[in-house]
Amino acid sequence: MWISLSLSILLAACSSGEASEKRNRPVVDPTAALTAQVKQDAPAPKAEEQPAQQVSGGAQENPNFLDGIDDQNRGDKVGKVAFSGKVQSRNGMLYLFETEGRNIAVIDSAQMVNGAFDFGKVEVGRGFYGLGFEPAKKTAEIILNPDEPKVHIEFQNGRMIGGRTDSQENRGWFAYRGAEAANKNQIRQLYKQRKGNEAAIDAQVKAKENELAQTQHNYIRNNPGTYLAKFLTWKQPRFLGNKGTFLSDLDVMDNSLIRSMALPDRIQSMMRTFSGGKDAGFLSCIDIVKASVEDNPVVLEFALYNMLDGFYNTGKETICQYILDNYIFDEDCGANLSDVIRQRAQGIINLRVGNTPPNFRIPDPNGKVVDLSELVADHQYTLVMFWASWCHKCEQEIPNLVPMYKEMNPRGFGMVGISVDQQKMAWTKAIADNQIPWPNVSQLKGWDAPITDDYKITQTPTYFLLDQEGKIVMKPERWFEVQRFLQSRI
Numbered sequence: 001m002w003i004s005l006s007l008s009i010l011l012a013a014c015s016s017g018e019a020s021e022k023r024n025r026p027v028v029d030p031t032a033a034l035t036a037q038v039k040q041d042a043p044a045p046k047a048e049e050q051p052a053q054q055v056s057g058g059a060q061e062n063p064n065f066l067d068g069i070d071d072q073n074r075g076d077k078v079g080k081v082a083f084s085g086k087v088q089s090r091n092g093m094l095y096l097f098e099t100e101g102r103n104i105a106v107i108d109s110a111q112m113v114n115g116a117f118d119f120g121k122v123e124v125g126r127g128f129y130g131l132g133f134e135p136a137k138k139t140a141e142i143i144l145n146p147d148e149p150k151v152h153i154e155f156q157n158g159r160m161i162g163g164r165t166d167s168q169e170n171r172g173w174f175a176y177r178g179a180e181a182a183n184k185n186q187i188r189q190l191y192k193q194r195k196g197n198e199a200a201i202d203a204q205v206k207a208k209e210n211e212l213a214q215t216q217h218n219y220i221r222n223n224p225g226t227y228l229a230k231f232l233t234w235k236q237p238r239f240l241g242n243k244g245t246f247l248s249d250l251d252v253m254d255n256s257l258i259r260s261m262a263l264p265d266r267i268q269s270m271m272r273t274f275s276g277g278k279d280a281g282f283l284s285c286i287d288i289v290k291a292s293v294e295d296n297p298v299v300l301e302f303a304l305y306n307m308l309d310g311f312y313n314t315g316k317e318t319i320c321q322y323i324l325d326n327y328i329f330d331e332d333c334g335a336n337l338s339d340v341i342r343q344r345a346q347g348i349i350n351l352r353v354g355n356t357p358p359n360f361r362i363p364d365p366n367g368k369v370v371d372l373s374e375l376v377a378d379h380q381y382t383l384v385m386f387w388a389s390w391c392h393k394c395e396q397e398i399p400n401l402v403p404m405y406k407e408m409n410p411r412g413f414g415m416v417g418i419s420v421d422q423q424k425m426a427w428t429k430a431i432a433d434n435q436i437p438w439p440n441v442s443q444l445k446g447w448d449a450p451i452t453d454d455y456k457i458t459q460t461p462t463y464f465l466l467d468q469e470g471k472i473v474m475k476p477e478r479w480f481e482v483q484r485f486l487q488s489r490i
Contacts (some may be wrong), residue, residue, distance in 0.1 A: 061244035064213035065249070068233040072147070072225030076255040078125045079146025084118040085153040087160060090133070091115070096122065096131035101264045101306055104130050104138050119174020126227045130200055137448040139175075142168040143228045172223045176211040176232070183212050225460060227256065232245070234262035243274040243285060247292040263293075266306060282311070282319050290327055301341040304328060312348050313458045337371045353455060355383075356470050358454040362418070362441035365428045370416060370441045376470045379414030380490055383482055384464040386452070388420045389430035391460040398434045405438055405484075411490045414438075420460060422446040476483060 014339035020204060086096065094117045104228055107124075110117040126145045130138035140160030144151065155163040187208050194201040209489040216232040223229045227407055234257070238249035247266060250257065257263055268291055276279030286307060293299045304327055311319040327333050328345050351357055359373045376382045385401070387394040417440035421427040427442055443449035445456075455464070465474045476482050 003047045006197050007246050018152050019419040023051055027303060039149055047429070059239040059245040062237055065236045065238045066212065066213075066220055066233065067238075068220035068224070068229035068338065069251075073126075073230045074105050074229060074399055075251070075253070077127050077146050078123065079149070080121040081124055081144050081146060081148065082121045082142065082150045084116075084151075085155065085163070085165075086117065087112060087155045088115055088157055092133060095132050095135050097132065098259070099128050099130055099138075099141075100126075100302060101261055104136075106135050109135075121428065125259065126256040126335050129230075129259075133158075134445075134448070136450065137445070141173075143167075143227055145169055147182045147227075168223060169226050172219055172226065172228045176219050176228070179215055180212070183208055183215070187191055206309050224373050226402055231254070231260050231262060234260070234266070237266065237269075243270060246270050246274070247289065250292075252293045252299045253298045255296070257299055263275070263299070263303060264306045264310070267303065268310065279316075279319060282316070283322060286319070286323060288328075289318055289489070297338075305341055305344055308345060308348060309456070312351075312456060315351060324349065334388075347454070348456065351472070352462075353472050353474060354396045355472060357464060357466070359470075359474060360418075360441075360451055362443060362451065364439055364441050365424070365431065365456050371441050372416065373470060375439070376468060379487060380412030380468055382416065384455075384466065385417045386420060386457045386460055386462040387417055387453065388460045390421075391425040395434075396463045398436065399459055399478050402435065402437065406481065408486050408490065409437075411484055418443065418451060419444075420446055420449060420452060420457065 032265075083096070090111050093115070094110050094112050095106050096110070096119055098107045108119050108122050110119045110248055122144075124146065125143045126147075127143070129142050129144050131140040131142060132138045133142065139158075140155070142151075142153065148169055151165070151167045153163050153165040153167065153170060155161075162178065165171055165174075187205055189202050190201050190208070213236060216235055220229045220232050226290065234250065237246055238244040245400060246258040247270070250266070252354060267285075270289070271282060271285050275285055289303055289307065290300070293303045304323060308320055308323050308328070311317075311323070324345055328337060328341060338357040347358075349440045359371070361369050361371045363369050372382075372384070387398075400416075406412065417436065417438060419427045419430075419440060421442055422429075422444055424442075424444055427440075427444070430436075431440055432463035442449055452456075454463070465480065465485065467473050474481070474485060476485075
């Protein structure tokens, strides 16, 4: 067992002692300022003027919560939407993506002629959808809701940040997103001034958080019955102070929940608020999340994979193993899960030490294809390095890796660099400037490259050291860890 049974917080996989603490909620990132585009109906009392109401279990009513869910927007709805529009100065294909949190999948495409596009009638459920000029890259985010059977959007530029539209959902979303971005920037600037002035800056940040909540309230009131109003309701948990009630205001039977970042953001906030940064705290939160959403297998799979992916990307592989063992591959708890989540989970399993990561065949700057399986077969150990021409940490690592490679390569050490660059010129210049001697490849699609998804790359540099069979023997963070390992073996 990967974790000590003496942990008092460890719960039985299917019948946790805390499993009865159903449906709780976390707080989202603070962002958004009031904008002139928002007409104020009767202004809500400011958050600080609303006393928090005590509820059972030590939880408190969140004064920043406003319920915008009514009979019209409650639950999911599937239907046809006629979707058309225009992107200024663009031609070629435009792709429509269905979203599940951060995951996207193409559901349709349309040819742009002088910027105009028409997807015809597409069948959708309520939620956020993506638009992009490449089949694996989302550029814009829009709302489609069968309650609006016809949507036309004219974007002013290729970034598709906002535009003219007859859609109430998207008029509200574009305006709110702009206000949120402005507020985020203001909070970032405040945090830059925090050192030595913590109390005053924290008070200003709190004021910005409350300002965001009031902005959300305005958009909820001005867009009743919309998916936007429901999504903004989800932004604030109804109850604070108790992890057992932190998700309780979410209707987990509403499948439109997965077509937004609302649940992943709530779960992340729950982990920050209640885990204490300890493994035992994370395990407790995981069990409560699972118990809170288990009545709906669709939302359950969504939540489990988001937690699995999130913990993997933050290096907590033992926590990942807990989710895998107890909730995905467990014969009882995982019985109702689909093969899709197990396939996704297998992708993470393959990136663990002792397992074999995906093979790749990618061209180098001269067009010669580098095959990972062939490379590892020719060397006792092979280091796979994800890097980028603009990465400052990579600039610090490479001058140490070059002499190490030259020393160890004749003794059976191989290496391949995988760049997450988008511009070939920048990539090849960095290779030349650093006099990099090992093979280098790139799909020149930045973070949207398929290989970054396959290896779940979220930062550079990232290393995988493979043995001659292609299995991961270590995932070092620095070049000298590789050097120490090799010096004792080759």
